[in-house]
Amino acid sequence: MRPRFDADLIARYGGEGPRYTSYPTALQFDDAFDARAWKRALGESNRLPIPADLSIYVHVPFCFSPCFYCGCNRVITRSPFAGQEFLNDLEREIDLVAPNIDDDREVRQVHLGGGTPTFLQPMQIEQLIRMLKARFRFASDAEIGLEADPRSLEPEDLPQLRRIGFNRLSLGIQDLDPDVQRAVNRVHDLARIASIFGAARAVGIDSISVDLIYGLPLQTTEAFARTVEDILNELRPDRISLFNYAHMPHRFKAQQRIKGEDLPTPTVKLALFRNTLSRLLDAGYEFIGMDHFALPDDDLARAHRDGTMTRNFQGYSTHGGLDLLAFGPSAIGQVGDAFAQNHRGLPDWQADVRAGRLPIARGLVRTTDDRLRAEVISTIMCTGEVRYADFEQHYEFRFRRYFADALARLEPLVDDGLIEWVEDGFRATAAGLLFLRAVAMAFDAYLQPAGDSSGPRRFSRII
Ligand SMILES: C[S@@+](CC[C@H](N)C(=O)[O-])C[C@H]1O[C@@H](n2cnc3c(N)ncnc32)[C@H](O)[C@@H]1O
Ligand code: SF4
CATH class of the missing domain: 1.10.10.920 (Arc Repressor Mutant, subunit A)
Structure with a gap:
C-alpha cells in the first residue's frame, strides 16, 4: 500500500x-543489571532446546571530524593509534564473551556501525573480522555489513572489503548541497560517492543503502529535490533511509553549532518530507516503514512483502530470531529476554575490558x-x-x-x-x-x- x-x-x-x-526501549535499562546477569543470560541461551543463531554488532566509536547534526555516540580523533588500540581492546572484549557461547551456534549477520567503521584502515577491518571468525562459526551466507562515511572510504578499498566478506554497504550521504554540507561540517561530492558505488557494484556487494536527512540547516525544497534526483539518477541505491533531523542540542553538544535560524521552518520541513516521499514512491521504491525505502527486488522489500521482516537495534532487518552479541562502547546486545548495554564512554568501556570484566553498564530482563x-x-x-x-x-x-x-x-x-x-x-x-x-x-x-x-x-x- x-x-x-x-x-x-x-x-x-x-x-x-x-x-x-x-x-x-533503552530508557528502561537499569544499572542493577550487571556483568554477572549478562553472563548468566549468555549461558542460559545455550541451554535452550534450539539455541538461536547469532547476529554480531560492533560499534566503532571514532570519527575524524564532527558532523554538527550528529546524534550518534562517537569520539572525534585524528590519532593514528586510536584504531589499533581500539582493536586490541575489542579483542579483549570478544575474548570475554566468546567462551560463554557454544561453538555450534552460527553467526548469520554482522554489522559494523558507529561512529565510523571506515575510520579503521581496510587492513584493520580485516583484522576485526578475523578476530570474530577465530572465535565464532560464520554461516557461509552470513550477511556482513558496514556503515561508511564516503570521506573515509576509497573506491580502491572495495575489492578487499568484498574479499573479507562484506556484502552490505551503508553510506551516509545526508545532503549533497554544498551550502548544507558546509553548515553541518560534512563536505563530500557526488562524484566520489558515485565512484564508491561503482566499485561496490563491480565487486558484487548485494545491497547498498544510503542515509539522507531532512530538516538540516539551510535545506530548501528545491535544493533537496536536486539531491534526491542525483541520488536516484546517479546511484539508485537498493535502500534509502530518509531520517528526520532530530535536533536535541541539550543532549548532543555539536548540535549547538547549528544556528536555530538556519533550520527549515516546520512548513518547509514538511514539504521536504512530502516531496521526497512521493518522489521515491514514483521512482519505484517501496515504503518499508518509518523512514525506510527499498527497491522491490531488495531482500528487505521482499521480507516486508512476505511478512518475515523484523525490527532490531539496527532498524528493519531480514533476520529474525537471532541472539545479538554487541561489542564496543554503548553497544546493546540481546539474548532471549535479556538486554545489556555496554558503557557509553570509551574510557569506562576500556577500563572494564582491560580489567577482564564484561563492560556492561545496564540492561534488563523482559x-x-x-x-x-x-x-x-x-x-x-x-x-x-x-x-x-x-x-x-x-x-x-x-x-x-x-x-x-x-x-x-x-x-x-x-x-x-x-x-x-x-x-x-x-x-x-x-x-x-x-x-x-x-x-x-x-x-x-x-x-x-x-x-x-x-x-x-x-x-x-x-x-
Ligand atoms: C553512525 S552514522 C553513519 C555512518 C558514518 N558515520 C557516516 O556518517 O557516514 C548513522 C546515521 O545516523 C543519521 N543521523 C545521525 N545523527 C542524526 C540526527 N541527529 N538526526 C537524524 N539522523 C541522524 C545519519 O543519517 C547517519 O548517516
Ligand atoms: S554522522 Fe557519522 S561521521 Fe558524522 S559525526 Fe556522526 S557518526 Fe561521525
Missing part, C-alpha cells in the same frame, strides 16, 4: 515517539508482559497490522481483554483515520502507515501518562 501524506494528521500525530528498535508487548509492537512496526488470533495462539490469553486499555487508546486513531478495525484485529490505513510509532505507543506500558510532556525531549519526532 502506498502511504498517504496528510498534513493535518502530521500536526496531531507527528510528535515525539520511541523508534522501537527494542521494547522495552517479563512475559514485556515480551508479549514487544511482539505486538514489532508486528505493528513491520506490518502495520495486528491479528489477535496470531498472538492468542502463542500466549494463553484473550487479546481484547488483556489489551483493553491499549485498544481504547487506539479509538481516537480510528476516528482520525490512521487505523481501521478489521475482523479480529486492526490495520494501518494508507495515511496511518506514516505513524506506526504512534500506533505502537498505545501498547507501550512504560510511556509517561498522557499529557505529561514536561522535561526535555527524550525521543525524536515521528515526522
Whole structure:
C-alpha cells in the first residue's frame, strides 16, 4: 500500500515517539543489571532446546571530524593509534564473551556501525573480522555489513572489503548541497560517492543503502529535490533511509553549532518530507516503514512483502530470531529476554575490558508482559497490522481483554483515520502507515501518562 501524506494528521500525530528498535526501549535499562546477569543470560541461551543463531554488532566509536547534526555516540580523533588500540581492546572484549557461547551456534549477520567503521584502515577491518571468525562459526551466507562515511572510504578499498566478506554497504550521504554540507561540517561530492558505488557494484556487494536527512540547516525544497534526483539518477541505491533531523542540542553538544535560524521552518520541513516521499514512491521504491525505502527486488522489500521482516537495534532487518552479541562502547546486545548495554564512554568501556570484566553498564530482563508487548509492537512496526488470533495462539490469553486499555487508546486513531478495525484485529490505513510509532505507543506500558510532556525531549519526532 502506498502511504498517504496528510498534513493535518502530521500536526496531531507527528510528535515525539520511541523508534522501537527494542521494547522495552533503552530508557528502561537499569544499572542493577550487571556483568554477572549478562553472563548468566549468555549461558542460559545455550541451554535452550534450539539455541538461536547469532547476529554480531560492533560499534566503532571514532570519527575524524564532527558532523554538527550528529546524534550518534562517537569520539572525534585524528590519532593514528586510536584504531589499533581500539582493536586490541575489542579483542579483549570478544575474548570475554566468546567462551560463554557454544561453538555450534552460527553467526548469520554482522554489522559494523558507529561512529565510523571506515575510520579503521581496510587492513584493520580485516583484522576485526578475523578476530570474530577465530572465535565464532560464520554461516557461509552470513550477511556482513558496514556503515561508511564516503570521506573515509576509497573506491580502491572495495575489492578487499568484498574479499573479507562484506556484502552490505551503508553510506551516509545526508545532503549533497554544498551550502548544507558546509553548515553541518560534512563536505563530500557526488562524484566520489558515485565512484564508491561503482566499485561496490563491480565487486558484487548485494545491497547498498544510503542515509539522507531532512530538516538540516539551510535545506530548501528545491535544493533537496536536486539531491534526491542525483541520488536516484546517479546511484539508485537498493535502500534509502530518509531520517528526520532530530535536533536535541541539550543532549548532543555539536548540535549547538547549528544556528536555530538556519533550520527549515516546520512548513518547509514538511514539504521536504512530502516531496521526497512521493518522489521515491514514483521512482519505484517501496515504503518499508518509518523512514525506510527499498527497491522491490531488495531482500528487505521482499521480507516486508512476505511478512518475515523484523525490527532490531539496527532498524528493519531480514533476520529474525537471532541472539545479538554487541561489542564496543554503548553497544546493546540481546539474548532471549535479556538486554545489556555496554558503557557509553570509551574510557569506562576500556577500563572494564582491560580489567577482564564484561563492560556492561545496564540492561534488563523482559517479563512475559514485556515480551508479549514487544511482539505486538514489532508486528505493528513491520506490518502495520495486528491479528489477535496470531498472538492468542502463542500466549494463553484473550487479546481484547488483556489489551483493553491499549485498544481504547487506539479509538481516537480510528476516528482520525490512521487505523481501521478489521475482523479480529486492526490495520494501518494508507495515511496511518506514516505513524506506526504512534500506533505502537498505545501498547507501550512504560510511556509517561498522557499529557505529561514536561522535561526535555527524550525521543525524536515521528515526522
Ligand atoms: C553512525 S552514522 C553513519 C555512518 C558514518 N558515520 C557516516 O556518517 O557516514 C548513522 C546515521 O545516523 C543519521 N543521523 C545521525 N545523527 C542524526 C540526527 N541527529 N538526526 C537524524 N539522523 C541522524 C545519519 O543519517 C547517519 O548517516
Ligand atoms: S554522522 Fe557519522 S561521521 Fe558524522 S559525526 Fe556522526 S557518526 Fe561521525
